[in-house]
Amino acid sequence: MRDAADLADALPYLMGFYPDDSIVLVGLHGPRGRFGARVRLGIPADPEQWPDVADQLASCLISAADDRGDRPAGMLVFLCQEPAKGERGQDVTQRLRPLAQRLRTACGALDVPVLEALCLSNNRYWSYCCPGYRCCPADGKPMVMPGTSVMAAAAAYAGMQVRGSLKEMEARLTPRTGPRAAEQVKALDSAVGRFLPRMLHANGAHAVRQETLDRAAAMIHRFRQDTPTGSNRARDACDDALLTDAEAAELILGLQDRLTRDRAAEWMEGPSAAAALRVWRALARRCAGAYLEHSVAPLTLAGWVAWSTDDQPSARVALSRALGIDSDYVFAQLLHRGINEGLDPEPLRRCLRSEREEREAQAAVRATSGSRDAAAATRTAPAPGPERTPRSHHAPTSRPTEPRGNSGPPGTRPAARRTRRGGDRIRR
Numbered sequence: 001m002r003d004a005a006d007l008a009d010a011l012p013y014l015m016g017f018y019p020d021d022s023i024v025l026v027g028l029h030g031p032r033g034r035f036g037a038r039v040r041l042g043i044p045a046d047p048e049q050w051p052d053v054a055d056q057l058a059s060c061l062i063s064a065a066d067d068r069g070d071r072p073a074g075m076l077v078f079l080c081q082e083p084a085k086g087e088r089g090q091d092v093t094q095r096l097r098p099l100a101q102r103l104r105t106a107c108g109a110l111d112v113p114v115l116e117a118l119c120l121s122n123n124r125y126w127s128y129c130c131p132g133y134r135c136c137p138a139d140g141k142p143m144v145m146p147g148t149s150v151m152a153a154a155a156a157y158a159g160m161q162v163r164g165s166l167k168e169m170e171a172r173l174t175p176r177t178g179p180r181a182a183e184q185v186k187a188l189d190s191a192v193g194r195f196l197p198r199m200l201h202a203n204g205a206h207a208v209r210q211e212t213l214d215r216a217a218a219m220i221h222r223f224r225q226d227t228p229t230g231s232n233r234a235r236d237a238c239d240d241a242l243l244t245d246a247e248a249a250e251l252i253l254g255l256q257d258r259l260t261r262d263r264a265a266e267w268m269e270g271p272s273a274a275a276a277l278r279v280w281r282a283l284a285r286r287c288a289g290a291y292l293e294h295s296v297a298p299l300t301l302a303g304w305v306a307w308s309t310d311d312q313p314s315a316r317v318a319l320s321r322a323l324g325i326d327s328d329y330v331f332a333q334l335l336h337r338g339i340n341e342g343l344d345p346e347p348l349r350r351c352l353r354s355e356r357e358e359r360e361a362q363a364a365v366r367a368t369s370g371s372r373d374a375a376a377a378t379r380t381a382p383a384p385g386p387e388r389t390p391r392s393h394h395a396p397t398s399r400p401t402e403p404r405g406n407s408g409p410p411g412t413r414p415a416a417r418r419t420r421r422g423g424d425r426i427r428r
């Protein structure tokens with residue numbers, strides 16, 4: 001990087017997206033200023049919060065680097081915000097100047113100097129560190145056209161991808177509004193009425209869990225068969241068309257079960273991962289109205305699949321949104337911390353693979369045991385003999401019959417009888 005223009009152009013490539021309305025700190029390491037740790041946070045709307053936010057961001061980044069034994073030698077500060085209605089980029093720069101100054105002093109108090117602090121607004125940039133009006137005019141300098149700089153060429157060669165702006169990435173995870181949202185809420189209300197009685201039943205939870213996983217598998221297969229093209233908005237619209245309101249409602253409610261969610265996390269790699277990511281995003285967009293909190297599960301799954309497939313920017317955005325809705329969601333907390341600490345997702349993938357293989361092995365053992373029991377039952381069953389007709393009061397029999405009361409052998413004559421007075425018979 002030769003000057004402030006190169007730094008401003010490099011920011012989207014460092015983050016993987018353009019950070020709208022954000023504070024970004026980037027650590028510089030070693031004698032040549034290698035880019036290292038970075039942290040981003042939305043700019044608080046209340047200026048009274050700026051001092052505390054500045055101190056916490058500086059402490060967070062520098063202490064995390066110290067824990068890794070790689071303390072930054074310097075710091076870069078970026079403030080990114082678009083002008084409000086009636087504002088200019090220059091007005092934004094002046095309004096955010098106290099925040100930039102507090103970030104500089106917070107880093108300096110921890111013995112890490114800020115080498116450059118830039119404000120990026122309305123496709124222009126301003127430096128808070130350069131006092132020269134010739135190199136840094138009051139109306140700022142224009143940023144280079146996207147994709148035309150040396151940094152863009154180097155990033156393309158290295159396989160780095162810019163996924164648009166932060167607002168565009170968050171829009172892919174934001175619930176729908178308007179009449180379509182109302183229809184989805186009706187479907188969710190109807191699904192709740194069906195799910196709750198079944199979940200309260202003795203064996204209902206297990207049945208619902210299996211049905212949800214089967215439905216998710218079918219949906220991922222459907223998404224794999226239909227891969228859209230075009231812009232992110234066009235692709236998301238195609239994905240929404242593949243999912244009915246009723247199907248989305250049943251999947252959303254089923255994923256609220258922790259065991260179901262953990263099983264769904266196994267679609268994390270291979271040809272199913274991209275389709276699973278699209279499904280989880282589509283479900284997050286369906287959590288409209290009062291069901292916003294239900295989006296935490298699909299958002300966390302989307303963040304996990306993105307991290308597992310080496311898409312850290314998308315993973316950070318999804319997990320940050322999940323924690324913004326429910327800061328106590330443990331699975332999202334663990335994943336977000338793992339990304340921030342630079343961990344490898346492979347140990348978690350290996351654990352999920354092991355659980356799946358163990359479950360499949362147990363199912364195979366049960367199936368084999370059932371076959372053996374059936375075979376043993378077949379071997380111990382009596383050999384089939386001639387068919388016998390049950391005796392009934394109406395069916396004739398080949399056995400000779402004798403009059404009732406005869407106790408002698410067949411063929412003997414019955415004992416003589418005589419009649420008493422009154423008509424009763426007596427045996428002689």
